[in-house]
Amino acid sequence: MAGASIISLVPSITELLYDLGLSAEVTGITKFCIHPDEWFRTKTRIGGTKNVDIEKVKALQPTLIIANKEENVKAQVDSLQEIAPVEVTDISNLEEALTMIETIGKLVHRQEQATSMVRTIRQSFHELEQFRAKVSYPTTRACYLIWKQPYMTVGSDTMIHDLLQRCGWINVFGDRKRYPEIDVEQIRQTDCELLLLSSEPYPFQQKHFDELQQELPDTKILLADGEMFSWYGSRLQHAPAYFSKLITETYH
Numbered sequence: 001m002a003g004a005s006i007i008s009l010v011p012s013i014t015e016l017l018y019d020l021g022l023s024a025e026v027t028g029i030t031k032f033c034i035h036p037d038e039w040f041r042t043k044t045r046i047g048g049t050k051n052v053d054i055e056k057v058k059a060l061q062p063t064l065i066i067a068n069k070e071e072n073v074k075a076q077v078d079s080l081q082e083i084a085p086v087e088v089t090d091i092s093n094l095e096e097a098l099t100m101i102e103t104i105g106k107l108v109h110r111q112e113q114a115t116s117m118v119r120t121i122r123q124s125f126h127e128l129e130q131f132r133a134k135v136s137y138p139t140t141r142a143c144y145l146i147w148k149q150p151y152m153t154v155g156s157d158t159m160i161h162d163l164l165q166r167c168g169w170i171n172v173f174g175d176r177k178r179y180p181e182i183d184v185e186q187i188r189q190t191d192c193e194l195l196l197l198s199s200e201p202y203p204f205q206q207k208h209f210d211e212l213q214q215e216l217p218d219t220k221i222l223l224a225d226g227e228m229f230s231w232y233g234s235r236l237q238h239a240p241a242y243f244s245k246l247i248t249e250t251y252h
Contacts, residue, residue, distance in 0.1 A: 005061055006108065008033065009049055010068045010089065016101065016233030017066075019117070020110040027060045035235075052076045058083050064107065093162035094125065097232035121236045125166065128240035132168050137251050142169035142194040143187050144229070147202045150181045160229045167243050169194060184215050194250055195219050200226035220250060 007028035008014040014033035017026050028046045029039060044060060047053040049071045057065070062084040067077050069090040080086050087107060089100050098118045105114020144160055146152050154160040155176040164171050172190035173180060187195065195216060197204035204223060213221050224246065228239045 003063070004108075005063050007046060007057055007060060007062045007065045007084075009046075009052060009072050010066060011035070011049070012227075012231035012233040012235060013066050013068070013089065013100075013104065014039065014233075015231065015235060016104065017108070019234040020105065020108060020113050022108055022110070025108065027062070028057060052080070054079055054083075066104065091159055091232045092157050093159060094166070094236070097159065097236060098122070101233065117234060117237065124237060124240040128166065128243055131244050132247070135247070135251075137168065137247060140169050140193045140250065141172050141191055142196060143172050143182075143190065143192045144196045144198060144224070145202075145204065146179060146198050146200075146226070148204070148208065151183060151187075152179045153182050154178075155180055159232055163229050163239070163243070167247055184212070187219075188216060192216070192219055195221045196224040197221065198224050198226035198229065200230070222246065222249060 004025040005027045006017065006022065006025050008017055008026060009030055011030065011033045014026070014029045015035040018036050018039060026039070026043065028044045030047060030049050031045045032049055034040050044056065046056040046060070050073055052072070054076070057080060065080050065084050065086045067080070067086055067088050069088055077086055077088060087104070091097050091100055098121060101114050101118055105111045142164055144154050144164060146154060146160075153173045154171065155178050156171070156174045157177050158179070161171050161174060172192050173182065195212065197208055197212070206223070209221055209223060225242060227235060228242045
């Protein structure tokens, strides 16, 4: 891709572009694109996912900008489309993520690498299914928190919901959409057996674990790696192995 200048407005896709071998082509990333660290330290940062610096983007003379319907602001994406072609991704489950990886692979002339990556991810999730079948743990009612003050969880039209199901867990708020606000009493009323506290976007820590365990003494509570549940790029290659460990931790 001689002369290419790619800007990524999506942290998980930035990591994907790195793993597809586009170090020379990617010129701009957001301040939240923390992986890989060498890009975070050296690439031009064009603001955050919600507050893109349009002039910085223009100065990089991009040939392709990659955005996401959920993570980026539509008005800013519309403005960016006047500068360069914008690929707007929209991911709510694993299959859509795999399709996105293939699509990005074609756009950046890394189709073979993208296809290989998708094959690896599919195999990893197949191994997760085999693991679950082998251990035969009971189906568990689970809640996944992404935010505090107010508490927010995930509905059925999210990537996290899909991955919870692939772990064999029932999302107790799966009858809702997107990211509903809830409170501890609502969690209690669902007969939630497993409460997962995500490391992002809100950085839940041990003190939050302790607070919630006091209020929900009969619920198993675990701190969860939010990147494994919500980053829909190349990190998916490693997510099933993490899920297997988390599942084991849940029942011991």
